Amino acid sequence: MKTIFKAILNFIPRPLLIRLSYIIRPILAIFLKGKTYTDPIDGRSFKTFLPYGYGIQRENVLSPSTLSLERHRLLWLYLKNKTNFFNDNLKVLHFAPEQAFYKRFRKLKNLGYITTDLNSPLADVKADICNLPFSDNSFDVILCNHVLEHIQDDTKAMQELYRVMKPGGWGIFQIPLDLKREKTFEDNSIIDKSERTKIFGQYDHVRIYGRDYFDKLRRIGFQVNEVDYTSTLTKDEIEKYCLIKGEIIPLVTK
Known part of the structure; x- marks a missing residue:
């Protein structure tokens, strides 16, 4: 198997x-x-x-x-138990929509739900995250999870995310995060797919994020809350749902 x-x-x-x-x-x-x-x-x-x-x-x-x-199960539990995502009328932009969420979010009558990506067959709008076709201050909520590690110019991508988020809006920008690493590592000279997999963990990743990821988001203008939702769960719940204890949810607000 x-x-x-x-x-x-x-x-x-x-x-x-x-x-x-x-x-x-x-x-x-x-x-x-x-x-x-x-x-x-x-x-x-x-x-x-x-x-x-x-x-x-x-x-x-x-x-x-x-x-x-x-990460998906952790995010679902957090959205369900700690946010207004399933109740309030919200305009939502979802990057690279995950199958686990796509149909469920689409059915929620409280959401104005738009998906976007360059390649995904689940995307409503084919778009480059570094050059989004949306007006300023358009979305109440932005979900952009395990996307930024694929983007060469992640600064530009973050600036675009900030631009299209409404003042008072919020988002969750999960990434593969090495909490033991203080500084993010990237090396654009590594182009071999097998070497990228060995160094970055996946053939199409371009960096390994360290804890400075949160500060980079703050420099863009976001307020950032480093949420450890697993700290509110029991050991049995973490094991039952197969979660990673201590995994951080980057909750951003504008």
């Missing part, structure tokens, strides 16, 4: 993976049904989750039903 998943992740283009997953997902959910782990996004339980990872694979992290990873 582990070898098969590694081959699929590394050799099948992501847009095609998204389409194929709609066929494979129901089969996996039935095959792995159990009571050990629960996906809070749809409430379904399984005897195990699936492995996932481009370089070093992480075991027991990918939900068979929603295809959510640890």
Whole structure:
């Protein structure tokens, strides 16, 4: 299983993976049904989750039903329990929409929900994050998760995110974050895909973010709250939902 998943992740283009997953997902959910782990996004339980990872694979992290990873389940719990996302009338911009969320967010009648990306088949608007086709102060909420590590000019991307967010608006900008690293590392001379996977953790990542990520967002103009939502959960809940203890949710406001 582990070898098969590694081959699929590394050799099948992501847009095609998204389409194929709609066929494979129901089969996996039935095959792995159990009571050990629960996906809070749809409430379904399984005897195990699936492995996932481009370089070093992480075991027991990918939900068979929603295809959510640890960060998606953490974000769902936070949005559900600590924000107005599911209740208030909000205009939302969602970058590179994740399958775990896409249809669920689309169905929420309180949201004016717009998705955007350059390549995703789930995007309403095909757009470059560094040159967005939206007016200033357009969105109450922006979700931009595990996107910025792919962008060469992340400063420009952050400036665009700030520009299109309404004053008083908020967003969540998750990234792969190495909390042990003070400074972000990037090296544009590394172009080999296997070398990028080895150094950055994924072949299409261009940097490893350190704790200075939060200060960079602050320099753009955002107020930043480094939220450790797992600190409010029990050990049993963290294990049940297969979360990463101590994972930080970057909550930004304008």
